[in-house]
Amino acid sequence: MKKRSRILSVVFAMMFSLALFTGCGNTEKTMTDREGNEFTLPNKIEKIISTAPSNTEVLVELGLSDKLVAIDKYSADVEGVNTDLPQIDFRNPDAETLISLDPDIIIASGHNKTGEEDPFQLVKEAGIPVVYIPSSYSIDGIYGDIEFIADITNTEKQGEELIKNMKSEVEAIKAIGDTITDKKKVYFEIGSGSSLYSFGKDTFLNEMIQIIGAENIFANEDSWISPTPESVIDANPDVILTNVPDTNGVSAVDDIKSREGWDSITAVKEGQVYSIDKNSSSRPSQNVIKALKEMAKAIYPDEYK
Structure with missing residues (x-):
């Protein structure tokens, strides 16, 4: 009986060691x-x-x-x-x-x-x-994407540092934006041609306008939209931003300024129409910070020097 017990003990020990080894390797x-x-x-x-x-x-x-x-x-x-x-x-x-x-x-x-x-x-x-x-439709969502990619690629520390730096930049801009009481109305054009394209709430670009301390003229609309020219004219934005590339040698800014009826818009009359970097303002990555800074300086140049 004792011999059998010793044999069983050895077998169990070997099984435990094998399981432990397998678990470590897999x-x-x-x-x-x-x-x-x-x-x-x-x-x-x-x-x-x-x-x-x-x-x-x-x-x-x-x-x-x-x-x-x-x-x-x-x-x-x-x-x-x-x-x-x-x-x-x-x-x-x-x-x-x-x-x-x-x-x-x-x-x-x-x-x-x-x-x-x-x-x-x-x-x-x-x-x-x-x-x-x-x-992702929010900056928090972008943080989550970065964290996920860092997690699956075993670069967690780099991901944490990247997110930390992004949050620091956003918080610095938001601290200024929170002090702005005279909120400018902004129209951001992300596409033009046969139709215009912009965005409403539940988009990271709308969130960025809010962080800066301004107001998207289509903030009550849902997600990505195709507004009419008349709706932009009626909203009368103080600032117009665009990330549309030049077409046939004509800049998007000049195109906007030359549209029929748009000369009545405050932004056009006062020359407050600006181009924003296309890639950083359309790709949900850490580079949205570049677009955020460009947008802030365009909308409130005195506050974001």
């Missing part, structure tokens, strides 16, 4: 992405595919540019990115190409989807994890 864990989908995080992240410039900007800032093996075409202008990387059309991604790059993970965007269909389903079935980061 560090994969199940997580939830920013869209709410479960995925298994690999042991190591050495090769990354980024499908949106906002995510690429975060990855580069976290010091991970050397781990990128492919990007979307809009990420090509992100400072610090190797322009020789494959640039893939992620609205219709080729699964075979993506699988051949053998990435450890694909960091995708909500913009990659059309409807409910998952464009990366075949890639997922091949065993490559894909995480979705929908476009």
Whole structure:
């Protein structure tokens, strides 16, 4: 009986040691992405595919540019990115190409989807994890995106420092904005042509206008909108901002100033029409701080010297 007990003890000890060894070696864990989908995080992240410039900007800032093996075409202008990387059309991604790059993970965007269909389903079935980061509608959401990317790439400290610096910049601007009682009315144009495009509440750009101490003329509208020229004229903004690129050699600012009937708008009459950097004002990454500062100086040049 004693011999049998000793044998059982040895067996249990070996089983415990094996379980402990296996547990230490297998560090994969199940997580939830920013869209709410479960995925298994690999042991190591050495090769990354980024499908949106906002995510690429975060990855580069976290010091991970050397781990990128492919990007979307809009990420090509992100400072610090190797322009020789494959640039893939992620609205219709080729699964075979993506699988051949053998990435450890694909960091995708909500913009990659059309409807409910998952464009990366075949890639997922091949065993490559894909995480979705929908476009955030608030600065807090951007902090959360950065924290998530830092968490899955084992760059938590860099992520914390990045978020800390962003919060410091936002708080400094908000401290000034909170003292402004004479709130200027602002129209921010993010698209023009056959229709105009702007935004209302539940967008990070609307939040940025509020932080500065001003008021979006369409703050009562929901999310991204297509206002009529008449609605802009009727709202009579004090300042007009635009991040629309030049078209056929004509600047967006000059285009706005020359529109029929817009010469009655206070912003146009007083020359308060300004161009804001396109990338930093349209991509939900740490670079929104650049746009925030530009917007602040354009709207309240004396307060934000």
